[in-house]
Each structure stands twice: as structure tokens, then as C-alpha cells.
Amino acid sequence: MSVRGRWRHALLLSVIALYSLFPIYFITVQSLKTPEEDVFGSPLWVADPTFENYTELFESGEARVRGYAILPKVPFVIWLANSAVVLAASVVLTLACAVPAAYALGRLRPPGWRWWRRVLFATYVIPQTILFIPMYQVVLAFGLDDSPAALVVIYSAMALPFCVWLLSAYYANLPREIEESALVEGATRLGAFRRIMLPMSRNVLVASGLFTLGTVGQDFMLASVFLLDRYKQTVAAGLGVMDVSLEELVAVAGVNMAAIPVVILCALFARGYVRGLTAAMLEGA
Amino acid sequence: MKRGVADTRLAYGLMAPALVLIIAVMAYPVAWEVWTSFTNFSVRSEGRAFVGLANYRAMLGDPLFWWALAVTIVYFLVTTTAKLALGLGMALLLARPSRLRALVFLAVFLPWAYPGGVTVVAWYWMLNPPLITSYSLVAGTLKHAVDSTLGPGAWAFVSVALFNVWRGGSFTAVFLLAGLNAIPTELFDYAALETRSAWQRLRHVTVPLLRPFLALAVFLSFTGAFADLANVWMLTGGRIVFPVIGTYAYWLGIRQGQFGEAAAWSLSLVPLLALALLVLFRWFDPPAERPA
Numbered sequence: 001m002s003v004r005g006r007w008r009h010a011l012l013l014s015v016i017a018l019y020s021l022f023p024i025y026f027i028t029v030q031s032l033k034t035p036e037e038d039v040f041g042s043p044l045w046v047a048d049p050t051f052e053n054y055t056e057l058f059e060s061g062e063a064r065v066r067g068y069a070i071l072p073k074v075p076f077v078i079w080l081a082n083s084a085v086v087l088a089a090s091v092v093l094t095l096a097c098a099v100p101a102a103y104a105l106g107r108l109r110p111p112g113w114r115w116w117r118r119v120l121f122a123t124y125v126i127p128q129t130i131l132f133i134p135m136y137q138v139v140l141a142f143g144l145d146d147s148p149a150a151l152v153v154i155y156s157a158m159a160l161p162f163c164v165w166l167l168s169a170y171y172a173n174l175p176r177e178i179e180e181s182a183l184v185e186g187a188t189r190l191g192a193f194r195r196i197m198l199p200m201s202r203n204v205l206v207a208s209g210l211f212t213l214g215t216v217g218q219d220f221m222l223a224s225v226f227l228l229d230r231y232k233q234t235v236a237a238g239l240g241v242m243d244v245s246l247e248e249l250v251a252v253a254g255v256n257m258a259a260i261p262v263v264i265l266c267a268l269f270a271r272g273y274v275r276g277l278t279a280a281m282l283e284g285a
Numbered sequence: 286m287k288r289g290v291a292d293t294r295l296a297y298g299l300m301a302p303a304l305v306l307i308i309a310v311m312a313y314p315v316a317w318e319v320w321t322s323f324t325n326f327s328v329r330s331e332g333r334a335f336v337g338l339a340n341y342r343a344m345l346g347d348p349l350f351w352w353a354l355a356v357t358i359v360y361f362l363v364t365t366t367a368k369l370a371l372g373l374g375m376a377l378l379l380a381r382p383s384r385l386r387a388l389v390f391l392a393v394f395l396p397w398a399y400p401g402g403v404t405v406v407a408w409y410w411m412l413n414p415p416l417i418t419s420y421s422l423v424a425g426t427l428k429h430a431v432d433s434t435l436g437p438g439a440w441a442f443v444s445v446a447l448f449n450v451w452r453g454g455s456f457t458a459v460f461l462l463a464g465l466n467a468i469p470t471e472l473f474d475y476a477a478l479e480t481r482s483a484w485q486r487l488r489h490v491t492v493p494l495l496r497p498f499l500a501l502a503v504f505l506s507f508t509g510a511f512a513d514l515a516n517v518w519m520l521t522g523g524r525i526v527f528p529v530i531g532t533y534a535y536w537l538g539i540r541q542g543q544f545g546e547a548a549a550w551s552l553s554l555v556p557l558l559a560l561a562l563l564v565l566f567r568w569f570d571p572p573a574e575r576p577a
Contacts, residue, residue: 217400277463
């Protein structure tokens with residue numbers, strides 16, 4: 001690449017980095033402002049940063065005063081803990097269902113496997129939002145309202161189709177010899193899978209796990225309807241019921257606080273995520 | 286390879302948990318929607334009677350339906366195209382070696398990593414400030430300009446579409462970058478010798494090679510587009526007055542209690558989704574691609 005080409009490339013890379021980061025920068029700037037600066041300051045930077053909006057999330061006591069309004073306390077730490085539980089359980093359940101199904105579809109190839117895989121994948125495009133009323137009936141029938149279990153099951157069903165597709169593509173692409181050499185040495189099919197293929201697919205598992213995380217993180221609607229008890233809500237459900245016109249900046253601060261652990265997780269696994277996707281995409285999707 | 290009965294049985298056994306999970310979550314709701322769409326089930330009348338296609342006939346005769354359908358299709362087309370274009374551009378930039386690459390990759394990954402369900406809340410209120418803030422004037426001018434050309438509520442709608450493009454574009458970029466990595470580099474080396482301009486190379490080599498992944502990205506973008514819209518709709522108590530099939534169905538069902546009609550509206554998207562699936566499957570899962 002010529003020197004000019006390299007500069008142009010670097011410039012374009014900076015542009016896409018700015019484009020990606022600007023909205024996050026913008027909401028962070030607003031969340032660091034005092035109410036006065038929010039009105040009279042500049043939208044692009046903060047002159048006198050305060051963590052007031054953030055500390056308010058962690059304050060104890062049942063109510064707090066803000067201006068002329070008395071607002072109920074936000075049990076933010078409990079929301080964070082609930083979110084973490086829902087997230088972890090969803091990832092575990094998704095992978096526990098996806099891995100065996102992917103092995104069956106990618107490796108054992110039962111009759112009609114292609115259609116099984118397609119039908120499973122097709123369920124991904126059915127918007128959960130239009131199935132919402134009967135879904136709520138099911139949740140009520142099982143007594144799962146206000147329980148994170150309902151969300152875990154629904155989120156896992158949402159993320160599952162893509163994870164099965166990804167993992168089964170990877171298992172299908174692995175050379176036969178890898179499995180067969182283990183079979184020759186007397187291992188069972190499942191034994192060979194568990195000891196050899198499963199560890200090999202580590203990156204694809206990471207990709208599936210992160211995809212599940214993204215799917216869970218995307219939902220606000222289901223969480224806000226299924227979880228009504230303030231102390232059983234996740235961050236998404238909780239922030240949604242805050243009176244936004246009065247607490248806009250606190251809600252924004254809450255968004256940032258909730259995002260930090262997720263972003264750290266994603267940054268740690270980002271490389272594995274791309275490698276896992278690539279591994280599954282080799283030789284056709 | 287020998288494919289015995291035992292293997293088949295094992296395969297079904299291994300698929301069982303996934304199938305049970307999907308069926309448990311989807312089967313009853315889908316069946317309920319289909320059945321209800323043929324009845325007059327509503328909070329306004331007692332019991333429910335089979336009314337055949339009456340709900341569908343009423344829906345097709347409603348000018349609002351065609352308007353909502355048009356808005357829905359335009360929303361999907363515009364956001365999906367934008368996500369693909371942005372995603373492809375960012376993926377191509379990131380695929381070339383550079384000292385900045387690792388850092389920029391993390392930056393591009395960030396919009397998707399930021400949990401969308403809560404970020405859309407912040408995004409929406411930032412673009413539609415409820416109180417007076419430092420940039421209210423700019424936001425108000427924008428809102429006025431967009432609303433006066435496209436109709437009331439358009440700016441709120443556009444702000445959701447922008448969010449969807451921002452977050453979905455990030456996902457698409459990373460996804461297509463992985464796709465680019467999966468293509469043998471020799472193919473690009475040959476292409477560099479055979480083609481004259483970078484644009485030609487993109488059109489005749491890169492895009493065709495990426496086609497299965499582009500199709501997959503479209504597929505994955507559907508759900509996200511719908512979820513973002515529903516999230517904001519929920520959040521604002523229906524303040525997005527631009528009708529879209531999904532949100533209008535929800536409004537009919539939850540607010541009006543007209544479950545029969547709402548179900549018909551919900552299912553009206555199924556033929557379109559099925560059509561899209563047929564085309565997409567042809568692209569990323571061609572029938573005779575791989576010997577079993």
C-alpha cells in the first residue's frame with residue numbers, strides 16, 4: 001500500500017471509530033452533568049463533571065428528593081444482580097441445548113437433518129413481540145410471572161436457532177479423521193465428542209455465548225412486562241418504569257453502569273468471537 | 286460412513302432438548318394466534334365464536350393496514366440496506382492490516398456490546414429530550430423538520446431507525462469481517478490481478494464471495510429491527526404514532542382488547558417472512574452444496 005493509501009485508510013478507520021463511539025460519548029457527557037449544566041451547558045462536553053446521577057443509583061433509603069419531587073429509591077444493585085443471573089442462566093441453557101443439537105445436525109445427520117436445521121433456524125425470524133399475549137398466558141399458567149425463569153426460557157429460545165446453526169456448521173466442517181481416530185481407539189461417539197471436538201470448538205462456543213448475551217441485552221419489552229415486582233426486575237425492566245421526564249439523566253447513568261460489565265466481557269472475548277464466527281463460516285455457512 | 290439406526294436414534298435424542306425448548310416457547314403461542322385470528326375473541330363480546338376469515342377481510346379492507354404494511358416494509362428495507370452498506374464498509378476497512386486495527390475493531394464492536402434494550406432507552410430520550418436541555422433547540426428543529434415532511438411522530442420513528450442502524454451495523458460489520466477472514470486470501474490476490482479498479486473488485490469478487498454471509502446478516506437483522514421498535518414503543522407507552530404492523534397489532538390486542546383482529550394483524554407478516562426466508566435460504570444454504 002502506498003503512503004497516501006495508508007493515510008487514507010487510517011483516516012477512514014478513525015472516522016468509523018468516531019461514528020461508533022460518538023453516541024456513547026454523548027450519553028456519557030450528559031450523564032455527568034448537574035441539572036443546571038444540563039440546561040445551560042454545551043451538549044458536547046461537560047465543564048463541571050459530577051457523579052451525582054451515578055451515586056443516586058446506589059443510595060439507600062426508600063425515597064429521595066430531587067428538586068420538588070419525591071421519588072422512590074431505585075434498587076439498582078438488586079437489578080444488576082438479577083440481570084447477571086438471567087444472563088448467566090440464559091447462556092448456560094442456550095449452550096446446553098444448542099451443543100448436542102448442533103452435534104446431531106452437523107455430524108450424525110439424521111434423515112431430514114437439513115430440514116430440521118432450517119425449521120429450527122426459521123423460528124428465529126418470528127418476532128416474539130407478536131406472540132406476546134399467548135406467551136403471557138403460558139407464563140401465568142405456570143405461575144412464572146415475576147420470575148426470572150420465564151425470561152431465561154424465552155431468551156434461550158430466541159438465541160438458540162442461530163447458535164445451533166453456527167455450531168453445527170463448525171462440527172460439519174471438522175475433518176472426519178479427528179473423530180474417527182478416537183473411535184478407533186475405542187472411545188464412544190459421545191466420548192470422542194466431549195474430549196476432542198468440544199474443546200476444539202471453544203471459540204465457536206464463545207461466539208454463541210456472546211451472541212446469546214447480545215440477544216438477552218437487546219430485550220426490554222418482555223422484561224418490563226413479565227417482571228413487575230421492583231425487587232425482581234432486571235436493569236432493563238427497572239429503568240423502563242422510571243419516570244423518565246424527571247430522572248432522564250439517572251436513567252442514562254443506569255444504562256452506562258449496566259453496560260460496563262457487559263462491555264468488559266465483550267472486550268475480553270472479542271477476538272474469540274470473530275475467530276469462532278470465522279471457524280464456523282469456513283467452507284460455506 | 287455407516288449410518289445406523291443407533292446413530293439416528295442418538296441424533297434425535299440429542300436434538301430433543303433444543304426442540305423441547307423451542308416448542309415450549311413457541312408452539313402454544315403460535316397455535317393460539319392462528320386459532321384466535323379466526324374468532325371474534327374480544328373483551329367487548331362474550332365468549333368467542335368462529336368467524337372464519339372475517340378478521341382478515343376487515344384487515345385487508347382497512348386503509349390503515351396498507352399504510353402500516355408500507356411503513357413496515359420501508360423500515361425493514363431502509364434499515365437493512367443501511368446496516369449492510371455500513372457493515373460491509375467497516376468490515377472491508379478492518380480487514381486491511383493497520384496499526385490502528387485492534388483499537389478500531391473494539392470501537393466498532395462497542396455499539397453491539399452495549400446492551401441494546403437499555404441503550405435504546407437512553408438513545409431515544411437523548412434524541413427526544415423530555416425537558417429543556419442544552420441541545421433542545423437543535424433536537425426540536427430536527428424534529429420539526431422531519432415531522433413536517435413525513436407526518437407527526439416521524440422523528441421519533443426515525444430516531445429508532447437510526448439506533449437500529451447504529452447497533453445492527455456494528456453487528457453486521459463484525460459478522461462480515463469474520464466472513465472475510467473465512468475466504469481464502471488467494472482469491473483476493475487473483476482478483477487484484479484480474480480486475481482494474483477497486484470498485485470492480487468489490488462488485489465482481491468480494492460481494493459474490495460474501496453473499497452467503499450477507500444473506501445471513503439480513504436474516505439476523507430482521508429480529509433486531511423488530512425488537513428495537515417494540516422496545517421504544519413499550520417504553521413510551523405507544524408514543525410512536527407511526528403505525529407498524531407489529532406495534533399496531535399489539536395496540537389492538539393490549540389496549541383495545543380485540544384479540545381476534547390483533548392476531549390477524551400479527552400473522553399478516555408471515556407470508557412476507559416466509560418469502561424472505563425462501564430467498565435467503567437459497568443463498569446461504571443451497572440444497573446441493575455439500576455432499577453428506
